[in-house]
Amino acid sequence: MDSKRREILKTGGGLTLLSLAAAAGWLKPGDAHAADWNKAAFETKSMDETMKALGGGAPAQSMNITFVSTPDIAENGAVVPIGVASAIPKTESIAILIEKNPNMLTAVFDIPPGTEPAVSTRVKMGQSSNVYAVVKADGKYYMASKEIKVTLGGCGG
Amino acid sequence: MADPMKIRAAVVGDSTEVKVLMSHEMETGQRKDAQGKLIPGWFIQTVTATYNGKTVLSAQWGPAVSKNPFLSFKFKGGAKGDKVQITWTDNRGDKRTDEATIG
Numbered sequence: 001m002d003s004k005r006r007e008i009l010k011t012g013g014g015l016t017l018l019s020l021a022a023a024a025g026w027l028k029p030g031d032a033h034a035a036d037w038n039k040a041a042f043e044t045k046s047m048d049e050t051m052k053a054l055g056g057g058a059p060a061q062s063m064n065i066t067f068v069s070t071p072d073i074a075e076n077g078a079v080v081p082i083g084v085a086s087a088i089p090k091t092e093s094i095a096i097l098i099e100k101n102p103n104m105l106t107a108v109f110d111i112p113p114g115t116e117p118a119v120s121t122r123v124k125m126g127q128s129s130n131v132y133a134v135v136k137a138d139g140k141y142y143m144a145s146k147e148i149k150v151t152l153g154g155c156g157g
Numbered sequence: 158m159a160d161p162m163k164i165r166a167a168v169v170g171d172s173t174e175v176k177v178l179m180s181h182e183m184e185t186g187q188r189k190d191a192q193g194k195l196i197p198g199w200f201i202q203t204v205t206a207t208y209n210g211k212t213v214l215s216a217q218w219g220p221a222v223s224k225n226p227f228l229s230f231k232f233k234g235g236a237k238g239d240k241v242q243i244t245w246t247d248n249r250g251d252k253r254t255d256e257a258t259i260g
Contacts, residue, residue, distance in 0.1 A: 106219050109230075115214055120228070
């Protein structure tokens with residue numbers, strides 16, 4: 001591999017190392033710029049896999065994580081408001097997982113000190129499902145879940 | 158280049174509440190077009206919010222975040238007239254930064 005690379009470098013002086021890497025298949029186009037995006041975690045299909053990809057073990061149930069302004073029944077699965085608030089001290093990150101979506105992990109928010117451990121956003125849901133909020137606090141993982149019923153699915157259009 | 162974000166930042170007590178509405182297709186990569194061909198995914202992957210050069214929130218998103226994403230959060234501090242900056246990057250390498258004045 002190395003000798004080949006030198007050869008190409010010599011012959012094709014205009015090629016950057018990056019495009020070379022892309023050509024060699026190390027990087028798919030579109031991946032290079034988002035190095036801080038955890039691709040593996042967003043491709044997982046189960047809770048265990050997701051936790052592994054995020055670098056944690058099985059999270060403990062916690063009553064200190066609450067869903068804020070999140071509906072029990074969502075009429076439109078394409079736009080389901082979800083808010084998660086954590087009352088656990090030293091909350092470092094909040095992740096939102098949707099059990100029955102093609103890929104469970106939906107979003108991960110990193111909460112630096114000084115920012116309130118509460119975020120809200122809107123997500124797509126293919127069908128009625130359990131939604132999990134996973135909170136990392138002081139190196140440990142905690143979770144809470146809520147079932148949201150979807151009247152009209154948000155995937156597949 | 159994508160349309161600008163709508164950002165609203167307001168002081169609430171001793172914190173600043175930030176609400177952002179981004180303009181993005183957020184295509185999942187799961188849908189098919191009329192010919193049955195898969196529409197490639199196109200979605201925002203990373204979002205960063207900064208205040209006074211300090212990151213107050215960073216996020217990684219998958220394609221399951223809704224079209225034209227909404228985000229709200231609060232951080233301690235912040236004064237009227239100061240600026241909050243939001244940047245997103247999508248999986249095509251597109252990037253957009255907008256800022257808003259805290260009101």
